[in-house]
Amino acid sequence: MRIFLIAFILLFSACQSETNKQIEVFSWWTSGSEAAALESVINAYQSRYPDVEVINASIAGGGGSAARPVLQTRLIGGNPPDTWQTHHGAELMGQYINPGFTSSLKDLYESEGWYDLFSPSLIDMISKDGHPHLVVLNLHRSNTLWFNKHVLSEHQISIGESLSIEELFQIAEQLENAEVTPMCMGDSGIWATGIMFENTLLGTIGADRYKGLWNGTTTFNDPDVMEAIRVYSQLLDYLNDDHAALSWDQGADKLVQGKCTFYSMGDWAYGEFIRDGFKENIDFGWVAHPGTDGIHLMVTDGFTLAHNAPHRQETMDMLQIMGEREVQEDFNLLKGSICARNDCDRSRFGPYLQWAIDQYEYGVSVPTVIHGSAAPADFQQALNDALTDFVVRRDKDVFAETLVREARASGFGP
Ligand code: GAL
Numbered sequence: 001m002r003i004f005l006i007a008f009i010l011l012f013s014a015c016q017s018e019t020n021k022q023i024e025v026f027s028w029w030t031s032g033s034e035a036a037a038l039e040s041v042i043n044a045y046q047s048r049y050p051d052v053e054v055i056n057a058s059i060a061g062g063g064g065s066a067a068r069p070v071l072q073t074r075l076i077g078g079n080p081p082d083t084w085q086t087h088h089g090a091e092l093m094g095q096y097i098n099p100g101f102t103s104s105l106k107d108l109y110e111s112e113g114w115y116d117l118f119s120p121s122l123i124d125m126i127s128k129d130g131h132p133h134l135v136v137l138n139l140h141r142s143n144t145l146w147f148n149k150h151v152l153s154e155h156q157i158s159i160g161e162s163l164s165i166e167e168l169f170q171i172a173e174q175l176e177n178a179e180v181t182p183m184c185m186g187d188s189g190i191w192a193t194g195i196m197f198e199n200t201l202l203g204t205i206g207a208d209r210y211k212g213l214w215n216g217t218t219t220f221n222d223p224d225v226m227e228a229i230r231v232y233s234q235l236l237d238y239l240n241d242d243h244a245a246l247s248w249d250q251g252a253d254k255l256v257q258g259k260c261t262f263y264s265m266g267d268w269a270y271g272e273f274i275r276d277g278f279k280e281n282i283d284f285g286w287v288a289h290p291g292t293d294g295i296h297l298m299v300t301d302g303f304t305l306a307h308n309a310p311h312r313q314e315t316m317d318m319l320q321i322m323g324e325r326e327v328q329e330d331f332n333l334l335k336g337s338i339c340a341r342n343d344c345d346r347s348r349f350g351p352y353l354q355w356a357i358d359q360y361e362y363g364v365s366v367p368t369v370i371h372g373s374a375a376p377a378d379f380q381q382a383l384n385d386a387l388t389d390f391v392v393r394r395d396k397d398v399f400a401e402t403l404v405r406e407a408r409a410s411g412f413g414p
Helices: 002-019 032-048 067-076 090-097 106-111 120-125 149-154 165-177 191-212 223-236 248-256 268-275 312-322 325-335 351-362 377-393 396-409
Strands: 022-027 053-058 083-086 135-141 144-148 262-265 284-288 295-303 364-367
Touching: 022 032, 022 067, 022 312, 032 053, 032 268, 032 312, 032 325, 067 090, 083 090, 083 312, 090 377, 106 312, 135 312, 135 325, 135 351, 144 149, 144 248, 144 268, 165 191, 191 223, 191 262, 191 295, 191 364, 191 377, 223 377, 223 396, 248 262, 248 268, 262 268, 268 325, 284 351, 295 312, 295 351, 312 325, 377 396
Parallel strands: 022 053, 022 083, 295 364
Antiparallel strands: 083 295, 135 295, 144 262, 144 284
16 A cells, blocks of 8 residues: 555656646747747747647847846846847847856757858857857848838839938928828837937948947947938938837838838838738838948847756757757748748748848848847947937937947947
């Protein structure tokens, strides 16, 4: 009897630990397309590890505006999720690697042969002392100008392969006179208008001087930067009135509904368009944001391994799956981005994503400040605050001087 009892207890606890297998994946992917893309990865994992419970800890708020502060509190409190979403560069380095919140993934890169399958420059951007700390799922492009083709053709407007800022303003005037909203925006999260600012800055001052902003060779009160601020301010005059009440994806829905015409937004908007059944080159089109032809403003999404991850083996398995070719292809088709791996099957992607692949391969890549790669988090926050003030007050000098001061305070501005 006693033996039976012990056997029963052992069996019971074995079953318990079996069902208690978990992994917590933390992200800010909650819009329709983001959630679907993340789910495709989780499904790939669960088809292989059906006995592991995946806790999808996503916190709404595009660009991670709400998720990142929660994550910091958890990390500082010693309660990390097993893996979390982050961008490459300053964000990964300053927020997570340097404080010791992540673990090296070098062994995984070696065992999976990833040193040959991800570009050396990408691996460099996610490594410290030769140790990669991120599995990169995708490469987004932030500097795309989307448009609703039906709205434009109703007004006999057609767009070629590129558009200058002067042409954009001419079209905007024509549309405004016809009582059509020229520009779309959903900036309840201030970062979304920050995208339009960052794109305008890049388009006005060019890639070299834009890069110079992050190493102190270009200043934020340079006459060309002042011109970029002026152009950005002019673009703000053409937005939908309800922009501040809408999220970035609601801004994309407005374009789909034909309630506004152009949207300067990263290609996560493509994910939303496709999900809404909007068809590329039929219902919507795109060009590089004016002035940014040949430049790829890169936003990456990757996942970490927490230092002392509560479920280390499950997390390693998840990260290994995230780096697989087919998983990356399936994810990116839904997400509106291109593979981080260099061996994905190009023919699976539609015209826009093939264009994005070419732009990335043959263009000049520059880092994003709005998504945390180019500059430290304090500066990113200061820029968001300055933008919040600027969209209301439109004081160019105060805006520029604030950025000069904050760049200096963050240690990269002259
Ligand atoms: C970015 C992220 C993208 C996209 C976007 C909107 O930070 O890299 O994947 O989700 O935010 O939420």
